Amino acid sequence: xxxxxxxxxxxxxxxxxxAWGGCAYCGVKAGRLQKDCMLPVSRGGRYTIxxxxxxxxxxxxxxxxxxVTGWMRRRKLDERAFLMRQVEIAKxxxxxxx
Ligand SMILES: [Zn+2]
Numbered sequence: 001x002x003x004x005x006x007x008x009x010x011x012x013x014x015x016x017x018x019a020w021g022g023c024a025y026c027g028v029k030a031g032r033l034q035k036d037c038m039l040p041v042s043r044g045g046r047y048t049i050x051x052x053x054x055x056x057x058x059x060x061x062x063x064x065x066x067x068v069t070g071w072m073r074r075r076k077l078d079e080r081a082f083l084m085r086q087v088e089i090a091k092x093x094x095x096x097x098x
């Protein structure tokens with residue numbers, strides 16, 4: 001089995017929280033945001049800049065081990081808008097580090 005690499009730094013996490021300005025899934029701004037792996041760790045996901053988004057406690061608890069796109073569809077959230085924004089933000093945060 002390949003070694004699992006979790007390389008999200010605290011600075012990257014803060015940058016992600018700032019860039020999203022709220023829950024990545026539902027947009028709620030209240031409360032403390034949690035790290036959610038879009039691809040759950042149980043399915044091979046990792047805590048990396050491309051896989052982690054800030055979410056509210058409600059979304060994090062609801063999504064749990066689900067794969068993100070199927071879960072968003074079931075919740076009637078805008079999956080396409082989310083995925084486009086996620087790529088933009090992850091790239092922007094990654095680019096800052098160079
Ligand atoms: Zn949410």
